[in-house]
Amino acid sequence: MSTSLPAVLPGPGSTDYARYMRTDVLLSLQRGTAERAHPDELLFQVVHQCAELWFKLIHHELGRALDHLAADQPSAAEQLVQRAVRCLALVTEQLHMLRHLHPAQFAAFRTELGNGSGFESPGWKGMREITTELDIAFSRLLSSLGVTPIDVYCGQPSDPLFRLAETLVSLDEQIALWRTEHYTIATRIIGHGVLGTRNTPIDSLTRLITHRRFPTLWEARTDLTEASPRGRQSRQAPR
Structure with missing residues (x-):
């Protein structure tokens, strides 16, 4: 004992x-x-409070990755970005719990939120800010080395810059998946064509799903595809 x-x-x-x-x-x-106002308020609060904690950790890890980028250490930065991707996947996964929150149950306590909205999440705001910093820092590193994103993708997959670029794309992809899940859950609970707590149309969330945090890495893919023989044929084909 x-x-x-x-x-x-x-x-x-x-x-x-x-x-x-x-x-x-x-x-x-x-x-x-x-x-x-309703027992399911606890479900709603726990999911969102846990998300803020995960976002806090994501911001911490990406901040450390920025430090490694400034020190020209892409491999160390990549490991920390990988952690952030996994954290964000967990944030996205926990949103599934809100599928157990039915429309009438949410309506019973929705007024308790006041004008509060997920748009005001400090964790999500921090995510947007630090991914912008990461995009700038990675572009600055490539410029200092005299290479472009296309050069990186024409290199070896084992190259630290290639690996970091792909991990940043994975982070961007996970952000899009989070936004998709957020929109899906929101419409499942409150429906289409309605206003959120900030009087913002809920369907406006769909415009954010395709927004890219690391646009040059996505543009490089397009450029490489269009420069390929098949891509050139597509451009020359009559419409």
């Missing part, structure tokens, strides 16, 4: 686990039973 060791870390909580993880604070951040 095991016995618990006494807590030695400072802070609130009866165990060192509680003190290090700050579980007392963490588990108090959701509305209590008496505060909820």
Whole structure:
């Protein structure tokens, strides 16, 4: 029979686990039973609060990747971007839980959100900002080496620049998948042709799905395709 060791870390909580993880604070951040307009508010809050934590980690990892890019260390940057991609995949996966939130259940507490909207998510805002910084930093690195994205893709897949470029594309792709899932869930819950909590048409989310955070890496694919023999034939074919 095991016995618990006494807590030695400072802070609130009866165990060192509680003190290090700050579980007392963490588990108090959701509305209590008496505060909820509907029991499913807890589902809604937990999914979104967990997403903010994952976005915080994503921002941290991509910030470290930026530091490695500044130090001309693409391999180290790639590993951290890979982590961010996996984190974002988990954020996307947890959105599936909201499929258990039915329209009438959400309508019962929707007014409790006030004018709050996912557009105001600090984690998502940080994601947009840091991917812009990454795009600039990667372009700056290529320029300093005198190569273009097409040069990178004409090189060996084992090359650190090639690997990093592909991982950035994977991040961009995962962002699009997150946006697609977000739109799908939103319309499943509140329907098409309606306004979100910010009075923004819910169907406007579809325009964001094709937005690219690393456009030059996608443009390189188009250029390579059009420069191929089949691509040249397609351009010359009569319409």
